[in-house]
Amino acid sequence: MLKLIGVELYKIYTKPRSYLGLLAITIIVFLIHIAMYSGGQEYLDFIFSTFKDSFDVSGKILTGNLIAFIILQMLVVQMPLLVAFVTGDIISGEASGGTLRILAGKPYSRSHIFFSKFIACAIYTFVLVVWLGILAVALGHLLFGSGDMMVLKTEGLVVLRDGDILWRYGYAFIIAFFSLLLIASLAFCISSFAENSITPIVITMGLIIISTVIGTLEVPLFEYVKPILFTTHMIIWRNMFDKPVPWNEILVSMSIVLSYTCLFTGIAWFHFTRKDILT
Amino acid sequence: MRNYILLIALFISTIIIAQDAKEVIRRCNKNLLQIKDYNCKAHIDFDIPGLNIEKIDGTIYYKRPNKFRIKSNGIIFLPKQNPNQILSILADTTSFMPVFIAKETVNGLLCDAVQMVPLKENDIAAAKIFVDTKGYIQKAEITSKENGTATVTNKFDATSKYGMPCQTLISFDIKKFKVPKMVSVELNAKTPSKTSTTTSTKTTGSIKITYTSYLFNTKFSDTVFTDK
Numbered sequence: 001m002l003k004l005i006g007v008e009l010y011k012i013y014t015k016p017r018s019y020l021g022l023l024a025i026t027i028i029v030f031l032i033h034i035a036m037y038s039g040g041q042e043y044l045d046f047i048f049s050t051f052k053d054s055f056d057v058s059g060k061i062l063t064g065n066l067i068a069f070i071i072l073q074m075l076v077v078q079m080p081l082l083v084a085f086v087t088g089d090i091i092s093g094e095a096s097g098g099t100l101r102i103l104a105g106k107p108y109s110r111s112h113i114f115f116s117k118f119i120a121c122a123i124y125t126f127v128l129v130v131w132l133g134i135l136a137v138a139l140g141h142l143l144f145g146s147g148d149m150m151v152l153k154t155e156g157l158v159v160l161r162d163g164d165i166l167w168r169y170g171y172a173f174i175i176a177f178f179s180l181l182l183i184a185s186l187a188f189c190i191s192s193f194a195e196n197s198i199t200p201i202v203i204t205m206g207l208i209i210i211s212t213v214i215g216t217l218e219v220p221l222f223e224y225v226k227p228i229l230f231t232t233h234m235i236i237w238r239n240m241f242d243k244p245v246p247w248n249e250i251l252v253s254m255s256i257v258l259s260y261t262c263l264f265t266g267i268a269w270f271h272f273t274r275k276d277i278l279t
Numbered sequence: 280m281r282n283y284i285l286l287i288a289l290f291i292s293t294i295i296i297a298q299d300a301k302e303v304i305r306r307c308n309k310n311l312l313q314i315k316d317y318n319c320k321a322h323i324d325f326d327i328p329g330l331n332i333e334k335i336d337g338t339i340y341y342k343r344p345n346k347f348r349i350k351s352n353g354i355i356f357l358p359k360q361n362p363n364q365i366l367s368i369l370a371d372t373t374s375f376m377p378v379f380i381a382k383e384t385v386n387g388l389l390c391d392a393v394q395m396v397p398l399k400e401n402d403i404a405a406a407k408i409f410v411d412t413k414g415y416i417q418k419a420e421i422t423s424k425e426n427g428t429a430t431v432t433n434k435f436d437a438t439s440k441y442g443m444p445c446q447t448l449i450s451f452d453i454k455k456f457k458v459p460k461m462v463s464v465e466l467n468a469k470t471p472s473k474t475s476t477t478t479s480t481k482t483t484g485s486i487k488i489t490y491t492s493y494l495f496n497t498k499f500s501d502t503v504f505t506d507k
Contacts (some may be wrong), residue, residue, distance in 0.1 A: 050354070050456055050483045051330070051456065054358070054359070054426065054453050054454060055356040055357060055358060055359065056356075056357045056358070056359060056361065057354065057355070057356055058348070058351075058354070058355045058357070059351060059352075059353050059354035059355055060351055060354070061354065117404075117420065119415070147352075147353070147354075148353040148354040150354065152430035154330060155456065156328075156329030156330055156331065157329065157330050157331070157332075157456065158331040158332075159330070159333070159354050159356075161333055161353055162352070162353065164333075243331050243333075
């Protein structure tokens with residue numbers, strides 16, 4: 001099994017598209033850092049104008065902690081796409097390339113092949129999240145220094161003290177990893193049905209966009225649908241920056257995220273272990 | 280003849296009231312004018328609706344006439360009408376005219392209530408101060424044109440010098456914060472009923488500042504007001 005995982009990781013390593021995600025994250029994060037370094041204060045003055053009208057605010061606002069938070073918020077839409085690029089291709093890409101049949105002919109069970117691919121996808125997702133964490137938090141601290149963090153909410157503002165933030169990022173990245181693993185499992189599931197690599201990526205992104213739009217629109221009809229949309233629960237990492245942290249809400253959302261992950265992976269496994277591999 | 284007597288009585292009473300008010304201000308300034316600068320440690324507790332912020336420690340720097348700064352390692356929110364404004368109002372005898380109102384009991388002490396009426400165009404629409412027999416300002420109400428009214432209630436202890444309090448409670452009007460979810464990027468949140476960032480719903484917030492380790496007239500450098 002370990003050998004199979006190694007082989008799958010090597011395949012990911014050798015594919016140029018695997019680096020698109022890392023490159024895209026690097027470019028986006030660097031652009032945000034540069035933009036914030038040059039004109040971040042004006043941006044923040046606009047964002048927090050509601051509060052500055054009523055109060056004299058003193059202290060350092062433009063901190064590495066806040067910049068990392070802004071970066072995470074901005075990458076809510078992009079990160080799933082970057083994950084789907086690789087994970088949506090991992091089975092269907094081999095099917096279209098004709099190597100899946102060769103692989104299935106090796107003395108490994110279908111389940112072993114399936115889970116080695118899935119674990120390789122999970123490792124790739126983990127690497128993306130860690131890379132994002134290094135660039136957003138570590139580089140943010142290096143450029144802007146540490147300090148308190150102001151989190152804007154629809155009903156007010158939460159100010160987190162400097163020493164009370166890094167552990168929240170730790171949990172937020174764990175939640176982000178499991179949320180992206182859900183996307184990986186969705187793309188993986190569609191990939192197990194598809195015969196080309198584009199279809200799973202397009203369908204996955206389409207589903208994410210539709211779910212996000214439904215989740216954003218405040219139409220009474222959609223209010224019943226929102227709790228079952230996976231995108232509703234994927235952005236629960238933001239709640240780690242509430243005070244106090246709504247652990248129950250987070251645990252419920254994480255349970256739903258993990259349930260969806262198991263469901264998509266289960267469907268994919270059921271289909272993959274029974275399908276006729278003709279290409 | 281009766282009208283003349285009434286007019287003269289009114290004139291004399293006005294002069295007496297004005298003199299009473301000026302005497303109260305003199306009593307205050309007798310303490311406060313001895314302060315050219317001060318710095319002290321401050322512990323600040325916040326209780327502001329819509330603003331979830333923890334208490335913080337810092338150092339307050341003040342220099343006559345109106346240089347004021349709280350330095351700390353974190354973010355601090357203070358109402359636009361801060362307690363330091365009282366010192367500036369009292370020191371500025373050309374911009375405000377004191378008018379004696381009544382005697383009132385504040386913090387269990389009989390105080391003279393004096394209204395400071397602005398004589399020139401000023402953001403402060405009115406200020407009312409309550410001064411005890413020692414010349415300590417027990418309470419002040421500052422009404423500004425832009426930010427409503429703030430009530431400053433002071434506490435003094437045996438160590439209090441020059442009329443500076445050991446604790447101040449500032450209560451103030453604030454507008455209820457409403458931020459559109461596209462600005463807060465809370466995609467799952469429900470947009471507030473009025474999407475405007477300002478609604479007419481007013482509420483009250485308070486900030487408690489506890490002062491310790493006062494140092495007066497140490498002639499510290501002005502750089503504390505400008506450095507980062």
